Amino acid sequence: MQLCRTVAQVRALRPRFERLGFVPTMGSLHDGHLGLIRRAKATCGAVAVSVFVNPIQFAPGEDLERYPRDLERDLELAQGAGADFVFAPEPSELYPAGFSSRVDVGLTHGAENAARPGHFSGVATVVAKLFNIVQPTVAVFGQKDAEQCAVIRRLAADLDLPVKIDIAPTAREPDGLAMSSRNSYLSPVERAAAAAVSRALGAAQARFHSGERDPDVLRIAVAAVLGAEPLAQTQYVAFADPDSLAPLSTPARRMLLSLAVRFGRTRLIDNVLLDAGGI
Numbered sequence: 001m002q003l004c005r006t007v008a009q010v011r012a013l014r015p016r017f018e019r020l021g022f023v024p025t026m027g028s029l030h031d032g033h034l035g036l037i038r039r040a041k042a043t044c045g046a047v048a049v050s051v052f053v054n055p056i057q058f059a060p061g062e063d064l065e066r067y068p069r070d071l072e073r074d075l076e077l078a079q080g081a082g083a084d085f086v087f088a089p090e091p092s093e094l095y096p097a098g099f100s101s102r103v104d105v106g107l108t109h110g111a112e113n114a115a116r117p118g119h120f121s122g123v124a125t126v127v128a129k130l131f132n133i134v135q136p137t138v139a140v141f142g143q144k145d146a147e148q149c150a151v152i153r154r155l156a157a158d159l160d161l162p163v164k165i166d167i168a169p170t171a172r173e174p175d176g177l178a179m180s181s182r183n184s185y186l187s188p189v190e191r192a193a194a195a196a197v198s199r200a201l202g203a204a205q206a207r208f209h210s211g212e213r214d215p216d217v218l219r220i221a222v223a224a225v226l227g228a229e230p231l232a233q234t235q236y237v238a239f240a241d242p243d244s245l246a247p248l249s250t251p252a253r254r255m256l257l258s259l260a261v262r263f264g265r266t267r268l269i270d271n272v273l274l275d276a277g278g279i
């Protein structure tokens with residue numbers, strides 16, 4: 001497995017691969033990331049991974065400085081999952097002096113967009129750059145970040161980017177907690193309490209599957225579970241169209257239910273796609 005630190009190194013390596021899968025990450029790799037790498041490898045036969053804590057998607061006061069970084073460990077894990085090369089640039093490589101462009105996808109209705117203004121423009125900008133540098137055939141993203149998936153799908157479609165966007169299911173811990181690099185911030189007590197997030201989603205999902213389609217009723221089921229966990233500080237419970245992210249307030253057969261919940265200083269997000277399909 002090769003390590004590229006510069007755009008020029010990636011450009012020199014790229015012609016070696018015909019089909020190339022790509023998994024963009026901010027490092028601190030966990031089994032959720034490794035599942036995406038294996039999936040991209042299985043689809044394309046070769047896979048590139050980027051490890052870059054993207055400064056422009058963090059607002060002042062967020063966790064940019066304390067975000068966990070361990071490149072040696074990430075390289076070992078990426079290699080073990082089948083990565084052919086890792087692109088781990090310095091910030092100055094992607095954002096040299098004079099850099100001033102921004103990609104703005106819109107989709108401003110999203111609850112996460114409202115909670116983190118400017119975040120998705122930072123994500124779309126770096127992902128557009130990474131796609132142009134790596135030139136992947138398929139790029140794999142995780143359903144864990146559902147709003148990010150909607151933004152990336154729109155970005156690729158609207159700008160005619162020649163890449164297929166593939167979304168992989170959320171990888172979870174045995175108690176249901178969605179895997180996340182930020183889980184490492186949780187104290188043992190907070191970690192135990194954090195299982196309430198997926199339990200709350202599960203409660204709404206169970207109601208949905210027994211025929212309840214009204215977001216206001218489902219919201220009560222979510223609130224009952226989160227309200228029973230004293231350490232959980234709910235930031236939002238949102239029902240939205242999974243593609244446009246427009247909020248839903250009337251019964252629907254297909255809804256993205258997403259949550260943001262704080263445990264102490266740690267902010268966790270999770271979601272479930274409620275889809276009645278042909279039922």
Ligand code: PAJ
Nearest residue numbers: 024025026032054141142144145169170171178179
């Ligand atoms: P990061 O949080 O490192 O996540 C990298 C990829 O892994 C994303 O597609 C994310 O959705 C996916 N992922 C994270 N946890 C997952 C889980 N439990 N199950 C399945 N997939 C999971 O998302 C980012 O980085 C950044 O915003 C990035 C796209 C790299 C742009 O900077």
